[in-house]
Structures are given as structure tokens and as C-alpha cells.
Amino acid sequence: MVENEFALQMQDITKRFPGVLANDRISLDCKKGEVMGLLGENGAGKTTLMNVLYGLHQPDGGKILIDGKEVQITSPSAAIHYGIGMVHQHFKLVDTLTALENIVLGMPTKKAFLDLAPARERLMQLSDEYGLHVDPDTEIWRLPVGQQQWVEILKSLYRDAKILVLDEPTAVLAPAESDQLCQAIHRLTEEGRSIIFISHKLREVMEITDRVTIIRDGKYIGTIQTKEATQLKLAQMMVGRPVSIVRQPRPVIEKKEPILVMKDVNANDDRGVQALKNFNLTVNAGEIVGVAGVDGNGQRELSECISGLRKLTSGSITVKGKQVTDVVADPSFIGFIPEDRQKTGLVMDFSVAENLIIKDYYKEPYAKKNILHHPVIKxxxxxxxxxxxxxxxxxxxxxxxxxxxxxQKVIIARELDAEPVLDVASQPTRGLDMGAVANVHDILLKERNRGAAILFISAELQEVMALSDRIIVLFRGEVMGVLDGDKADASTIGQMMLGQSPEVAI
Ligand SMILES: Nc1ncnc2c1ncn2[C@@H]1O[C@H](COP(=O)(O)OP(=O)(O)OP(=O)(O)O)[C@@H](O)[C@H]1O
Ligand SMILES: [Mg+2]
Structure with missing residues (x-):
């Protein structure tokens, strides 16, 4: 008998939610040793399709074949039994447990107590084999987000997944980490494992995948060989029209009133290591200052200091002449788009309407005498x-x-609709599709043109260059240099991002 070349075939999968047809007869297959890309705009139905595969949702129609045989995947444990591993778009790790504890969590054990020694050995072996290094004894919340991702992947490999789903794995990775992930994927496919790779970064999709399946609005659009695709073609299939990120012309704003002023700011990271060093920065009204840098060089601490979530060890931050801590809760002063939208940006179990008023719910017109006024909120x-x-x-x-x-759009709407004098946007386009990225850029540019001061922090150099009036490059918590957005070139910034001082700083 000839062995089936397909590890996985999903045929005509339909999944309905109240008011939404999330998957409308979508088909997707993946051969052994193949990387299949899954592309589509935000809300197209990618995660839903993968949740069906992982037994988190029961489909309303269609079938799933593993190694050519039809199977019923009624739960994640059934999925694991069939060799399916999943790294979720939003990690599902237990923050207070260590990496090792997370990996063994849920595994059957024969003994009355948990003996972690063999598990540790196996984990170290897997880390080495795939070049995904993590400290097994550090609690998840202390690990940088890149390593949390390795824990998720190692967890699936520990269960010997034959088909591994990676739902936007690189959205949170620094470029060097993405390279590491690519190498790990390469190893996995060499061993005959199959990967389903979801990403909004077309350059990566072109590099990593063998074929790509495109869906739009819950519907199957097509599957193509990556070597016959171009980024432009993929974008077009995805969105239905051509899109690209370019620097747009912008009016000159004459009046340069300083809004955000940071003076000699020093601050530590969660582990007590200095993360910002003598940081000085002024952002004026009507100006977008872009912060370029490899993730993990102080960006998070920078935005947390401004939003009052992190204490300074010394220095001062003012907004329009007032101490930032006095005005941070006032939506007309600061609009804040945080890096981690699920943990600090939203209350996941509240409705969209509730999340949109979370800062003002007790005030008129949303509430009167402590009673919420639902028609107004609606x-x-x-x-x-x-x-x-x-x-x-x-x-x-x-x-x-x-x-x-x-x-992400819910946060942007809430934070910017009050027209604050300062917008702090930390990785605001992470995980957004190209159309949505263009949309966020348009919104920020409009904010600038209305006179807001904007601090725009992003690990995507291309968009920092497209959007910023001035660019500062952050390296190990220090400003490596400041460049004029109109004149900056990628290679100079790239060098500064790696810690080399610029010859021409402005
Ligand atoms: N549990 C659920 N209940 C109701 N609606 C849902 C549920 N899960 C997803 N949806 C809806 O199904 C649609 C598809 O969502 P899905 O998360 O699959 O999109 P996606 O392609 O993964 O998007 P993104 O790129 O933004 O992650 C969306 O309209 C979403 O609101
Ligand atoms: Mg998704």
C-alpha cells in the first residue's frame, strides 16, 4: 500500500457563531514534511479553522482526515492523540508556573507524585535539538515573550506532535528569534513533520512556506505554490485589492509646542536590571516620533514609564508641563495603546461596548448617579x-x-477618540493584516495633523520609516541616535539598532 502523502486534509469545514459565518466550506491540506501557510485578513477565520482542528470548536460541516483516515476531533486531548500540536495566537501558558511545569502540565503520570527529573532531561534534549533554549526553572511571567513561545513549541514537541500549528508565531519575535524559529521549522520538516504557519508578514510567508492557502471573509480563495507567488499577489488574493505601506506626504506643522518631555529618565525592568539609561526625549505637537529598535531594548519599559505603570528610578516625565502621574488617567491628555492588548488593554470578558467606555464608565453621559445608561453606551x-x-x-x-x-481596533477607538494631546502607541500594528496596518497608519497620521504629539514604538523598521517625522533608535535602553524621518535610510538605522553609533546624527 502506498503511504498517504497528506498528513492532514480538512475538507469543506463550516463553522458558525451567533451572527457570524466564520468558516464557510474551507479546505486546507498539508503534506508530510511541508510548511503550509494560511493567510487572510483579520477576522477572515484562520484561528477558528485551527481551533476546529484542535478540537476546541465542533464544526457545523465538513470533515478532517489524518493520514488519509477520517477522524472526529472532539477535544484538544483527541487532537493531541492524533499528533496535532498548537501554539495559540495568544499563549495559553500558566504565568506563575515554570517553563518545565508548564510543559508537563496535563501529561498523564503513573506515579502518585510528579517526578520532574526525566521531564527535565527530555526538555533539555528537545531544546538543544531544535535550538530553542529556555531556562526550565524560570516562571513564565519572567521570561521574555520570545522564550514563552519556545515553551509553547517545546510543549507540543514533548507530546510528539506530527502536525504543528503556529498561529502568528513571529508577531512577538525579534528578527534574530524569527531566524531561530525558521531553523527549528526546517528541522521539523526534515523529520517529516508538517507545519501550518499563520502570519501577516508576507516576506516571512514567502521564505518559510512551501504552499499557501488564502481565505477571505470565511471563504476559501485558493491555494498556491509559494515559488509561484509574489508578496503582491498574496496581498491581492487576501484583501481583494492591491495594498502597500509607503511614506505618505504630510503637511508641515509650524507651531512646535513641546508636549512630552522626558528628562534623564532611568528605570529598571521586571528583573531589576536597568532598562532605560539617562533617557532624554521631547515629542512636539503635530509630530510623530518613531522609536526603532530590536524588541527588548527598553521599548516596553519606555511606554510603561509614560503610562505610569512603571516607577522611574530617577528623572522626570511631563506632559504639557504637568507631571505624567497627575494626568495619566485623563483621556484628554494621554491615549495609550499598550503592547500587550489582552493583558493591559482590554477586559476580555466584557463586551465591546463596555471596553469602549472602560475609562469613563462612571461619568456622564454613560452613567448618572451611579446607574449605567445603556442606550447611550450602545x-x-x-x-x-x-x-x-x-x-x-x-x-x-x-x-x-x-x-x-x-x-486592537477596540483599543485604538477607545484611546484616540477623546483626541488626547499625546498618543503613545506601542507596537500598535502587531498582528494586524496589511489593510488594517494601513488603516492604523492613516489614523495616526490624522492624529498628527490635528496636532497630537505621537510616540510610535515599533519593531517593524519599515513602518517606523513610513510614518515618523523623527526617528530615535533605541539600543540597550539608550538612544543611539536621532534621524530625520524624511532622510533616514534603512541600513543606517539597521546598524544603529545593533548598537553602532551613527556618523551623522541630527
Ligand atoms: N468564540 C467565538 N464566538 C463568536 N464569534 C467568534 C468566536 N471566535 C471567532 N469569532 C468570530 O469569527 C470570525 C473569525 O475570527 P478568527 O479569530 O478566526 O479570525 P482570524 O483570521 O484568526 O483573525 P486575526 O488575523 O485577527 O487573528 C470573526 O468575525 C470573529 O469575531
Ligand atoms: Mg487569529
Missing amino acids: KHAKELIEKYNIKTPSGDVKVRNLSGGNQ
């Missing part, structure tokens, strides 16, 4: 859903049920 939600193009059947839906990109 109307407000309806307006913002339209204005910011949030894809949801209504404002009553829990934010948890929105796609990742649409969750």
Missing part, C-alpha cells in the same frame, strides 16, 4: 464600531470573541 459603541471599522456582529459581543486584529 449608541457610542455603534458609532465607534463604524468609525474605526471594527468587525463584530454588535457591541454586545465579548471582546474575547473578536479576532486579534479587531481587538
Whole structure:
């Protein structure tokens, strides 16, 4: 008998949620030793399809074949039994447990107590084999997000997954980590394992995948060989029209009132290591200052200091002349788009409408004498859903049920609609599709043109260059240099990102 070349075939999968047809007869297959890309805009139905595969959702129609045989995947444990591993778009690790404890969590054990020694050995062996190094004894919350991802992958490999689903794995990775991941993927496919790779970064999809399946609005659009594709073609199939990220012309704003002023700021990271060193920065009204840098060079601490989430060890931060701590809760002063949208940006079990008023829910017009005024809250939600193009059947839906990109839009709508004098946007386009990225750029540019001061932190050099009036490059918590956005070139910034001082700084 000839061995089946397909590790996985999903045929005509349909999945409905109240008010949404998330998957409308979608088919996807993956050969042994192949990387299959899965592409589609935010809300297209990618995660839903993978949740069906992993037994988290029961499909309303269609079938799944593993090694050519039809199977019923009724739960994640059934999925694991069939050799399916999944690294979720939003990690599902237990923050307070160590890497090793997370990996063995849920594994059957024959003994009355948990003997971690053999598990540790196996984990170290897997880490070495795939070049994904983690400290087994550090609690998850202390690990950088890249290593949390390795823990998720190692967890699946520990269970010997034959088909590994990676849902936007590189959205949170620094470039060097993405390279490491690529190498690990290469190893895995050499061993005959199959990978389903979801990403909004087309360059990576072109590099890593063998074939790509494109879906749009819950529907199957097509599958193509990667070597016959171009980024432009993929984008077009995905969005239905051509899109690209370019620097747009912008009016000159004459009046340069300083809004955000940071003076000699020093701050530590979660582990007590100095993360910002004598940091000085002024952002003026009507200006976008982009912070370029490899993730993990102080970006997170920078935005947390401004938002009052992190204490300075010394120095000062003012907004329009006032201490930042005095105005941080005032939506007309600071709009804040945090890096981790699920942990600090949203309350996942609240509705879209509730999340949209979370800063002002106790004030008029949303509440009177401590009683919420629901018709007003509903109307407000309806307006913002339209204005910011949030894809949801209504404002009553829990934010948890929105796609990742649409969750981000909820935060942007809430934070920017009050027209604050300062916008702090930390990785605001992470995980967004190209159309949505262009949309966020348009919004930030409009904010600038209305006179807001904008601090824009992003690990994507291309978008920092497209959007910024001035660019500062952050390396190990220090400003390596400041460049004019109109004149900056990628190779100079790239060198500065690696810690080399510029010859021409402005
Ligand atoms: N549990 C759920 N209940 C209700 N609706 C849901 C649920 N899960 C997903 N949806 C809806 O199904 C649609 C598809 O969402 P899905 O998360 O699969 O998109 P996606 O392609 O992964 O998007 P992204 O790129 O933003 O992650 C969206 O409209 C979403 O709001
Ligand atoms: Mg998704």
C-alpha cells in the first residue's frame, strides 16, 4: 500500500457563531514534511479553522482526515492523540508556573507524585535539538515573550506532535528569534513533520512556506505554490485589492509646542536590571516620533514609564508641563495603546461596548448617579464600531470573541477618540493584516495633523520609516541616535539598532 502523502486534509469545514459565518466550506491540506501557510485578513477565520482542528470548536460541516483516515476531533486531548500540536495566537501558558511545569502540565503520570527529573532531561534534549533554549526553572511571567513561545513549541514537541500549528508565531519575535524559529521549522520538516504557519508578514510567508492557502471573509480563495507567488499577489488574493505601506506626504506643522518631555529618565525592568539609561526625549505637537529598535531594548519599559505603570528610578516625565502621574488617567491628555492588548488593554470578558467606555464608565453621559445608561453606551459603541471599522456582529459581543486584529481596533477607538494631546502607541500594528496596518497608519497620521504629539514604538523598521517625522533608535535602553524621518535610510538605522553609533546624527 502506498503511504498517504497528506498528513492532514480538512475538507469543506463550516463553522458558525451567533451572527457570524466564520468558516464557510474551507479546505486546507498539508503534506508530510511541508510548511503550509494560511493567510487572510483579520477576522477572515484562520484561528477558528485551527481551533476546529484542535478540537476546541465542533464544526457545523465538513470533515478532517489524518493520514488519509477520517477522524472526529472532539477535544484538544483527541487532537493531541492524533499528533496535532498548537501554539495559540495568544499563549495559553500558566504565568506563575515554570517553563518545565508548564510543559508537563496535563501529561498523564503513573506515579502518585510528579517526578520532574526525566521531564527535565527530555526538555533539555528537545531544546538543544531544535535550538530553542529556555531556562526550565524560570516562571513564565519572567521570561521574555520570545522564550514563552519556545515553551509553547517545546510543549507540543514533548507530546510528539506530527502536525504543528503556529498561529502568528513571529508577531512577538525579534528578527534574530524569527531566524531561530525558521531553523527549528526546517528541522521539523526534515523529520517529516508538517507545519501550518499563520502570519501577516508576507516576506516571512514567502521564505518559510512551501504552499499557501488564502481565505477571505470565511471563504476559501485558493491555494498556491509559494515559488509561484509574489508578496503582491498574496496581498491581492487576501484583501481583494492591491495594498502597500509607503511614506505618505504630510503637511508641515509650524507651531512646535513641546508636549512630552522626558528628562534623564532611568528605570529598571521586571528583573531589576536597568532598562532605560539617562533617557532624554521631547515629542512636539503635530509630530510623530518613531522609536526603532530590536524588541527588548527598553521599548516596553519606555511606554510603561509614560503610562505610569512603571516607577522611574530617577528623572522626570511631563506632559504639557504637568507631571505624567497627575494626568495619566485623563483621556484628554494621554491615549495609550499598550503592547500587550489582552493583558493591559482590554477586559476580555466584557463586551465591546463596555471596553469602549472602560475609562469613563462612571461619568456622564454613560452613567448618572451611579446607574449605567445603556442606550447611550450602545449608541457610542455603534458609532465607534463604524468609525474605526471594527468587525463584530454588535457591541454586545465579548471582546474575547473578536479576532486579534479587531481587538486592537477596540483599543485604538477607545484611546484616540477623546483626541488626547499625546498618543503613545506601542507596537500598535502587531498582528494586524496589511489593510488594517494601513488603516492604523492613516489614523495616526490624522492624529498628527490635528496636532497630537505621537510616540510610535515599533519593531517593524519599515513602518517606523513610513510614518515618523523623527526617528530615535533605541539600543540597550539608550538612544543611539536621532534621524530625520524624511532622510533616514534603512541600513543606517539597521546598524544603529545593533548598537553602532551613527556618523551623522541630527
Ligand atoms: N468564540 C467565538 N464566538 C463568536 N464569534 C467568534 C468566536 N471566535 C471567532 N469569532 C468570530 O469569527 C470570525 C473569525 O475570527 P478568527 O479569530 O478566526 O479570525 P482570524 O483570521 O484568526 O483573525 P486575526 O488575523 O485577527 O487573528 C470573526 O468575525 C470573529 O469575531
Ligand atoms: Mg487569529
